[in-house]
Amino acid sequence: MNTRIARRSALTLALGIISLAGSASAQTATQSVTIAVNPINQIAFTGSPSLTITTAAAGSNPTSVNDASATWAVTTNQTGAKITASIASALPAGVTLSVDLAAPAGGSSAGSQPLGVTAVDLVTGITKLAQGGLGVTYTLGATAAAGVVASTSRVVTYTITGGT
């Protein structure tokens, strides 16, 4: 090997070593971030309505009364959820408490439905939304046969179910 070739070989070898040393660090770094969204179904009701029947038209049953002071709200990230409602114990004979929930966007309200110990559907087809300030209208009715009913209260249990 002559002198010129020897110099070139030495330079090539050394540059190769420098190159290897330089590749030991990186100008980028990656990180894997794990994400997930679980099923979410939340409803809330505000207000404590009070309804009292006090009048009647002569010849007719006592006049029903309404209360629309309550509101409800819903958040679901599922499809086709529905709202049902029930009361824990039956009302006195001849007394009827009904509720009508306004439907959120895309949902369908069943209108005013009498409440009992068996859950009834009030709103169906609730799909992937978050909406509040929705109307709740209670209606209290009584027949004359119900007589005078002392003040009583019922807790209405609302449930959101059925989404997929």
Place this chain on the structure above:
Amino acid sequence: MSARALPVFGITLLLAIASSSGAGAQANSSITVNPAMAGPLTISTAVAGQEPAGVGASGGTYTVFIKKNQPYSSITARLSAPLPAGTTLTITLASPTGSAVSAGPVNLTTSAQTVVSSIPSNVTYSNVAINYSFTATSAAGVLALQSATVTLALAP
């Protein structure tokens, strides 16, 4: 110097340079993150009438070194692929000490965005905090566990 001695001198000199540049992690500009995986960030609650509540988590730390005279002074972040519709992953890199500036929370996309800038050179900043937050709208629906790859890169 004789002709025979020249190659030996050249090798010695260049090996010395190579040895110097390979001295530990500070040989070249570099960025590393630890750990390689973060999360899970799982959304599971909401206040009725409001969008699901976002969640946050530590993403561990990063270590950065910018070698003097190399064309870097900032860190960018990007996703390797878009997130599902209606979801947002936000990254926050704390600022290293010195004159470096954190951009604060940055919503990640597939385009590189600056998350830290004005990083001084020739100083190793170690174990600087990374934080993530994750949000989803109700319209995003339910998402099975999945991973998003975030790339941090040194940039001018």
